[in-house]
Amino acid sequence: MTSPRTRWFGLLFISLAVSLIIVDSTIVNVSIPSIIEDLGISSTQVQWVQESYTLVFAALLLVFGALSDRFGRRRLLIIGMVIFVIASVFAGLAQDGSLLIGARVLQGFGGAMILPTTLSLVNANFRGKERGIAFAIWGSTIGGMVAVGPLLGGWLTTDFSWRWAFGINIPLGIIIIIGALLTVVESKESGNLRRIDWVGALLSIVAMGSLVYGLIEGRTYGWWLVNKPFIIGDWKWSLGVSVTPFLFVIFALATTAFILWGRSRIASGKSTLIAFHLFSIASFRNGNVAAMVISLGEFGIILSLPLWLQFVVGYDALQTGFVILALAIGAFMASGLVGGLGSRVSPVRLVQLGILLEIAGVAGVGFSISPTSTWVNVVPWLFVYGLGVGLATAQLTNVILKDVPIQESGQASGTQSTSRQLGSALGIAILGTILFTSAQIQLTNSLTDAGMPTAQVSSTVATVVDSAGGAIVGFAADPATRPIADYAKQAVSDGTRNGAFAAAGFLVLGFLSTLSLGRSHKDEDEHAPTAEVKPAAS
Template sequence: MTSPRTRWFGLLFISLAVSLIIVDSTIINVSIPSIIEDLGITSTQVQWVQESYTLVFAALLLVFGALADRFGRRRIMILGMAIFVISSVIAGLSQSGDILIAARVLQGIGGAMVLPTTLSLVNANFQGKERGIAFAIWGSTIGGMVAVGPLLGGWLTTDYSWRWAFGINIPLGIIIIIGALLTVTESKEAGNNRGIDWLGAVYSVIAMSTLVFALIEGRTYGWWEVNKEFTVGNWTWPGSISIIPVMFLIFVLATTAFIAHGAARIKKGKPALIAFNLFSIASFRNGNVAAMVISLGEFGIILSLPLWLQFVIGYDALQTGFVLLGLAGGAFVASGVAGALSGRVSPVSMVRLGILLEIVGVAGVGFMISPTATWVSVVPWLFVYGLGVGLATAQLTNVILKDVPVQESGQASGTQSTSRQLGSALGIAILGTILFASVQIQLTNDLTNEGLPEEQVTQVVDSVVDSAGGAIIGLEQDPATIPIADYAKQAISDGTRYGAFAAAGFLGLGFLATLSLGKTRQEEVEKMETSGDAHVI
């Protein structure tokens, strides 16, 4: 049994591990323009540089949550951090978009090993009031790091190189590994020798990867009719319809198979990738639904804001990071607010308050966005948004896991983390599609109405969309194309605004989902004991 002091030092390194994983999902955002210029990647590759990490992350969380329960949560966390460090070296040395995307896939594997294990270690090593405080620290760390990442990435990209946005992971990862070995107590499920549900893992990976692929690539290959041939090596998709509807169909079939397979294994007393019996716990079931929808709205907007700030407003990466620091400031203030309200306001009420603040903040950002906007009009709304993220993230985790037995905390942590990451992946895919599709449609219409030849319109639109807005800089440098650059700036501003409003809409759905979060199981037991009906449980 570790001493209380060692346990809290262990939480420090656990939180640092979470910080590094979360920072890496956002640090790259402000570096994208530099990567576009250096490696010449397209807008689709821009999404995949971010999405490959999130997608693999989401697809493997359940697998590693189950493995951690069996083989040791600290062991899996440390191994994941080692993989994360190695993949950061590869990413920092990448000479092409494909290599960078491959490195991000490997980073996603490492991240998927770290995140659920940190949650289950907190759940296992802290009890009672201490657990609530520990979850608040863990959750506020996530909320703050979402925005600290862009600031750090902006500084490194502006003063050094985008490659250092990955290089900084190396020393920090080594410190975390050493610190965890010294201060974090190993934790695993006693007597868990029933094996791993590998077939369920295959189903889950297929389902998540096909869904996100379809959402990202739909505008490229066509949502129904073929816009572009889908090829892998020398093989070309032979269908008369696009590959995208087929991907959606595979997602539906794989999801159905995953649920049926898992339910059958549970019925036979065998372990499943998701402990479906945990969904009988109301707080766990309803909290996961809320977490997925909320995450869909929370992080998708982080894709478009850095592009708008740099290519439309004209800020460099460091200035962009400072603007997004408003979000971090709100998240850090939220940790203090959450502590002050602890014991006076229920966790569910705090989650609802956080979501409402997020809706106000992201909608406010949407109303402020225009080609002539400045940081003064955007930062206050980002602060409100960050305040909401900080309040909602920490307390929602507490609500979801509060009634989960400790011996199943790894699977439960993996499930709730998967809900969040799936929401984040869908958010990036959906809001990214809204951004680039709206830019393509609006810019095409504007330039056509100006009387430009169809061939020139297609060339300009493809250039702006494929560069994720980077082509605007070149258009501005030629006096003859300055009007076209103005149209492109307006199109990207409008696309970013539509994305912000869509995010607010998803957060609104998330708020509605929290209305189903009632009393915890313990509160229900106490109520029934008081009324003499405890035998019902």
Template structure:
């Protein structure tokens, strides 16, 4: 039996592992301009450096959630952290964009093992009021690390190299592995003896991959007509229609097969990748819908803001990190506020308050953005936004899992994490597409209105878009192209603003989704665990 003190020390290492995983999804943001300059990656590769990690994360998190129930949650956490450390070494030594993207894919494997196991370990090792406190620590860690990541990345990139943004993972990862072995008790479900749903895993990976690929690559290959041939090695897509609509069709088919396959397995008494029966629990069902939509709005803006701060405003990576520290300050204040409101305000109301603050904050950022803005224009809004993230994240996790039986915690936490990661992936893909597409359209129009030759317009626009704004520095240094640099700054500012407003819109949908959480009633979860139909009482 683990002593109470050891359990809380274990929570420290569990939270630290979450910190490392979350930091790695944000630390890279402020390093992107340096990576563009060093490795010469394109804007599409910029999105994939971000997206490959999140995509693999979302595609595999369900699989590892189920495996952790079977083979041990601490065991998978340690294996995942080991993979994460190894992939960080590869990323830090990458000499081209493709190797860096491959390393990020491998990091996604490790991260997908770690995150759901941390949730299920908290769910298994803490009960009653202690569980609420533990979830608050876990969730506040996520909210804070979303902002601390850019600051840490900015410092390492400015004073050392972007490669140290990955190198920092190595010593911290080793500390986590040792600490988990010493303080975190093993936890697994002995009753779950059925075979893993590998076919469901295949369907889920196909569905996630094709959806995000289509959203990111649509502007490259064409949303319907072919803009650029899609090639793999010597093979070229032969269709007259772009590959993108086909990807979306595959997504629909794979999603349909995933649902029907999982439902058929459950009818036969076999375990499915997602415990569909858990969706009979109102808090679990409604909370997951809200979590996905909220994450879509929360994380998308983190892609565009560092690019705007560095290429338009002219800040370096460290200065950018300090600006984004406003998020961390808001999240820190929110953690204290949540503690004071605990027992006085329901978790659902806390989530709603958090989302409203996020909407105000991100919309304020949108209104503040301009080519002549400074940090003082955006930091107050980022602080408000950070308060919202801090309030909403921890309490939403608690709401989603509060009625789930401990025996189902691996699959339940995997499903909840997948909802958030899918939302994050869609946020980066959708808001990244809004940013780069609007820059392409607006800059083309501005330069055409200035009577520049069509060939020069195409060359300049492609240069700015493919470099994700990095070409502005060179344009600004040449007196003859300074007006073009000014136009490019306006276009990127407008694209970033549109992305912020779109994020606010998605968060608004997330707030509407939480209205259904207010109707949550007590569910007879024992029936769920026994395999019977859920019913609300």
């Protein structure tokens, strides 16, 4: 066994590992305008640069949560970090949008190994009040890194290149690997080892992939009627109806099959990808529902806000990072509030307070957005939003895993992480679609009302939307097309505002879902089975 001091150093490197994968999910946002200019990617590819990472991340969390219980949590953490670092090299060297998206897929693969193992390592190595403190540090790290990512990405993109937004992962990843080997205690499931449910894994991947793909590509291929033919290689979708509704049907069928398959395995005494029996624990069941709905609205604004700040307001990547830094400051301050309020207010109440602050903050951002707004209008609301993110994220994990037996912590943490990531994936897909669809409709109506010919309206709108707003700068530079730039700024502002209001709506649903969490349960650590623990590497 390691000393208590070494255990807390281990938590430092575990938190750094979480920081790296969370930063990577946000650092790209402020770099997107530079990536658009350099690689010429479309607005759909803009979503996929983010979504490919999140989708693979969400789809594989359950698998790696179970594998970490079986083969060792620290071991999978280190393997995942190695994959993540290698993928970052590929992302930094990508020469087109497809290669960048492929590298992001590989990053998601590594990230899916890292996140559930960090959770289960915290759950296995800390007890009682120490566990609450450890989870607060872990959760506050996530909340803070959500905003530190854009600041770091803005600095690297402005002073160096967007490629360094990925290159920074390489030295940090090496430090984390060495630190984990020296200070983190290995742990894994003892007793009878469970077989991995590979069929369940495949069904979960199909379900999540079809849902998110349909949400992102719906505006491209059409929600019902065909806007653009769906083609894979030499094969072309020939039905008169768009492929999108069929993707949603696949999602429904795969989800149903996943549940039925899991129930049949339970009846046969076999293991399942999701520990369905854990849902009999009220805190775990209700907390997962809350986590998914909250995540759906929690970080969606981070996708659209950097585009609006750079293409409409006119800030560069570094200035954009400083604006969003207000969110990080709020999240870090929330960790101090958790320490002061933790002994007097239950974790559930802290989660609810955090969500209410998030609702106020993101709604305030929505009301503040216009083509003439500046950082003064949005920074106070981002600070409030950050306070809420820090409070809610830090305590919700503790609520969800509080009553879970230690030997099942990997599977449980994988499940709750999947709930969060599925919510995040849906949030990016839905809010991104709201942003670009709203901008498209608004700009089409404005240009039509201005008397522009229909053919020119279509090409102009396509130019603005496909560039995710990047074309506005070019239109504004030419006096002849400056009115088009003004219309486009208004359209992108409206789309960003609508996305913010939609995020606030989802957070309201998330708050309502926490009302079923009830009061915190008595700590059952002294009754929980102890996981097998191996000494750390010397």
